[in-house]
Amino acid sequence: MVSSQIHPALSNQNPKSLKKESSKKSEVEAWYANAVFVIFMHVVALITLITYTPTSKTLWLAAVLFQLGTCGITVGYHRLWSHRAFTARTPLRFALGIWGTLAFQGSIKWWVLRHRLHHRFTDTDHDPYSAAKGLWFSHIGWIFSKPYYPRMKSVDASDLNADPVVVFQHKYYVPLALFTGLILPTMIASLWNDALGGLLYAGVVGRIVIWHCTFCINSLAHYTGDQVYSTEVSARGNLFLAFITNGEGYHNFHHEFPKDYRNGYRVFDWDPSKWFILFFYTFTNQVTSMFRVPENEVKKAKANIELYKAQKVREQCDWGTDPKSLPTITYNEFQSKVKDEGREWMLIDEFVLDVKEFKTAHPGGEKILKAYYGKDSTKAFYGGLNNHTKSARLMLDMLRIAKIDRLEKISH
Numbered sequence: 001m002v003s004s005q006i007h008p009a010l011s012n013q014n015p016k017s018l019k020k021e022s023s024k025k026s027e028v029e030a031w032y033a034n035a036v037f038v039i040f041m042h043v044v045a046l047i048t049l050i051t052y053t054p055t056s057k058t059l060w061l062a063a064v065l066f067q068l069g070t071c072g073i074t075v076g077y078h079r080l081w082s083h084r085a086f087t088a089r090t091p092l093r094f095a096l097g098i099w100g101t102l103a104f105q106g107s108i109k110w111w112v113l114r115h116r117l118h119h120r121f122t123d124t125d126h127d128p129y130s131a132a133k134g135l136w137f138s139h140i141g142w143i144f145s146k147p148y149y150p151r152m153k154s155v156d157a158s159d160l161n162a163d164p165v166v167v168f169q170h171k172y173y174v175p176l177a178l179f180t181g182l183i184l185p186t187m188i189a190s191l192w193n194d195a196l197g198g199l200l201y202a203g204v205v206g207r208i209v210i211w212h213c214t215f216c217i218n219s220l221a222h223y224t225g226d227q228v229y230s231t232e233v234s235a236r237g238n239l240f241l242a243f244i245t246n247g248e249g250y251h252n253f254h255h256e257f258p259k260d261y262r263n264g265y266r267v268f269d270w271d272p273s274k275w276f277i278l279f280f281y282t283f284t285n286q287v288t289s290m291f292r293v294p295e296n297e298v299k300k301a302k303a304n305i306e307l308y309k310a311q312k313v314r315e316q317c318d319w320g321t322d323p324k325s326l327p328t329i330t331y332n333e334f335q336s337k338v339k340d341e342g343r344e345w346m347l348i349d350e351f352v353l354d355v356k357e358f359k360t361a362h363p364g365g366e367k368i369l370k371a372y373y374g375k376d377s378t379k380a381f382y383g384g385l386n387n388h389t390k391s392a393r394l395m396l397d398m399l400r401i402a403k404i405d406r407l408e409k410i411s412h
Contacts (some may be wrong), residue, residue, distance in 0.1 A: 003361065004086060005058060017298075028143075028146060028314055029144055029145065029146040030144060030146070031143070031146045031197045032282045034143055034144060035144045038140075038143060038144070039387045041204060041207065041208060042208060044200070044204050045200075045204050045205045045208040048201065048204060048205055049205065052196070052197065052201075052213045054189075054197030054198075054200070054201045055189075055192060055194045057189070057192050057194070058189050058192075058194045058197040058198055058201050058202060059201065059328045060216055061185060061188055061189060061202045062185070062201045062202040062205065062340070064208055065185060065202050065206055066101055066206050066210060067246075068099045068102055069099060069100070069102030069103040069181075069206070069207075069210050070103070070210060070213065070245065070246050071096070071099055071246060071273070072096050072097070072098070072099030072100030072102060072103060072244060072249050072275040073100055073103050073105060073111075073169065073210075073214060073273075074102070074247065075096055075246075075277060076096030076097060076099065076100050076108070076248045076274045077096075077100050077105070077108055077111050077112065077115075078115070078248070078273075079261055079273060079277065080096060081094065081108050081112045081160065081163075081166065082111075082115045082116060082208070082323045083258050083259050084159070084259065084275050084291075085258075085259050085260060085261035085277075085290065085291050086261045086281070086287055086288075086289060086290040086291065087288045087289045088280070088286055088287050088288065089285065089286050089288065090164075090165065092280060092285060092287065093163075093165045093287040094165050097166070097168075097169040097170075098176065098180065099166045100169070100178075101173065101177040101180045101181065102167070102180050102181055102206075102207075102210070103175045103181075103210045103211075104177055104181050104207045104209075104210070104211070105211070105214065106173070107166075107169055107170040107173040108160065108165075108166045108169050108170065109157065109160045109161075109166055109169075110173075112157075112160060113152060113157060113160075113217065114147075114153050117149060117155055117314075118155070119154070119251060119258055119382045120151070120154070121151060122234070122235070122255065123222075123233050123234050126149070126150070128142060128147065128149065129142045129219075130142075131218075131219065131222030131223065131234045132234070133370070135219050135220075135278060135361040136219075136374055137220045137397055138219040138222060138223075139215045139216070139218060139219035139220075140215055140219075143153070144358055162186040162330055163396045181203060181206075181207055182199060182203040182204070185198040185199065185201075185202030185203045185206070186198045186199040186202075186203060188202070189202060189345060190203065190213060198302070213244045213245050214245070216241055216244065216245070217241060217245055217251060219246050220241060221235060221236060221237075221238055221239065221241050221248075221251035222235055222236065222251070223236070224236060224238060225237045225238035225241070225249075225251070225252065225346075226238075226252065227252050227305065228253070228302060229251055229252050229253050229256040229257070229298070229301040229302060229305060229306060230252060230255065230256040230301060230305070231308060233255055233303065235251040235252045235255035235256075236251055237249065237251060237252040237253060238249045238251070239270065242263070242264060242269070242270045242271065244270040246270070246271070246273045246276075247263050247264050247270060247271030247272050247273045247274055248273070249263070249264075249270075249350060250263040250264040250265075250269060252265070253265055255360060256301055257293040257297070257298070257301075259293070259371070260291060260292055260293045261274060261277050261278075261284070261290045261291055261292065262274040262292070265292075265293075265298065276288070277290060292363050300356050317372075319397055319398075320396075320399075320400055321396040321397075321398035321400055321401075323351070323361040323400065323403065326347070326351070326400060326401070326402050327402050327403075328398060328402065328403055328404070328405050329352065329402050329403075329404065329405070330404070330405050331404055331405070334347060334352055334374070334402075335374050338373050338374030339374060341372075343356075344356040344359065344369075344370075344371050345372055345373060345374065345401075346369065346374075346375065346377050347375065347376045347378070347404065348372060348376075348377055348378050348381050348396060349378055349396070350404045351396070351400045351402070351404075352400070352401055352402040352404065352405055353396060353398060353400060353401070354399055354401045355369050355400040358395075364386065368385070407410050
């Protein structure tokens with residue numbers, strides 16, 4: 001789902017530096033500054049959890065800021081700007097842009113370009129957080145290597161460059177992120193004399209939680225879950241991930257229909273981001289349009305997966321000898337084998353069936369079968385004696401041993 005590199009967010013990578021990514025490189029370089037920043041944040045968060053007890057108000061503040069930051073990513077960065085799944089007026093776009101800074105995941109432009117690259121080259125070497133490189137890499141390992149994106153120039157950024165909210169947020173991302181992510185929670189918590197708790201819990205710990213919830217979409221959502229709509233890429237649907245990411249866990253649907261404003265497209269799928277967009281579309285004028293993939297296309301995708309699964313099961317079944325490989329005998333030879341050699345053979349649909357091993361399993365009893373040895377029992381099989389089931393008809397394929405020369409049979 002989401003692009004989640006951390007330190008570049010605070011270094012506010014200049015658009016001109018994107019051109020450098022197309023330069024030739026043969027080796028992956030460690031990104032030490034990024035590693036130090038990420039490790040430092042984790043160490044501070046761990047020490048905080050062990051040594052400091054915040055007030056209940058501070059914990060509520062941390063929860064609220066977590067939700068706002070997550071909403072900024074899922075609704076704003078992801079569905080609005082990355083996929084243009086809906087359109088929104090400036091006030092809502094500005095709010096989503098500010099909320100997105102709470103996540104410490106880079107500016108809108110920085111994030112969106114990499115996410116579009118992820119969708120265009122999913123599971124390949126050009127995917128910034130390719131699941132094909134392992135769970136650790138897709139979850140967090142990729143942020144410790146300096147990025148090299150030779151295909152970045154193919155990603156369209158014209159809409160981002162034309163959006164004043166994106167331009168503003170990108171230009172002032174570093175001070176905005178530091179203020180909303182660390183300074184603001186400190187200031188708010190100071191109102192109830194827990195400024196340090198605000199900094200540590202609503203600030204540092206809150207950022208770590210948002211990071212890892214986001215990382216889980218990059219990693220676990222490509223590792224475990226169902227594939228109801230597509231098996232072409234590794235993306236999967238996972239209800240638990242939907243709960244911790246405001247609905248982004250329906251990742252298989254999203255990769256198949258990335259422009260849909262819903263990830264959980266069914267009415268009761270847990271997708272608060274979908275409900276947020278729908279609310280602002282229905283009750284305000286802030287969301288002006290939403291894109292929904294036609295229901296017919298969803299049904300076709302699901303049907304194709306069911307056919308694919310059925311084919312996999314079918315390939316595991318024994319369907320009997322291929323009729324093309326069966327030997328051909330004359331009708332006289334068929335009757336002679338039964339009469340002179342005592343073969344327990346029948347004829348149905350011009351195929352010779354050997355029922356020696358099957359006769360005791362016949363639901364109608366062995367006596368009925370014996371009455372048709374050496375005879376054409378096609379009419380009896382198809383309603384003359386009994387209108388057999390589909391399973392019974394499929395069983396015939398397992399009993400075929402030869403086919404009758406059609407022209408020779410007609411002459412009789």
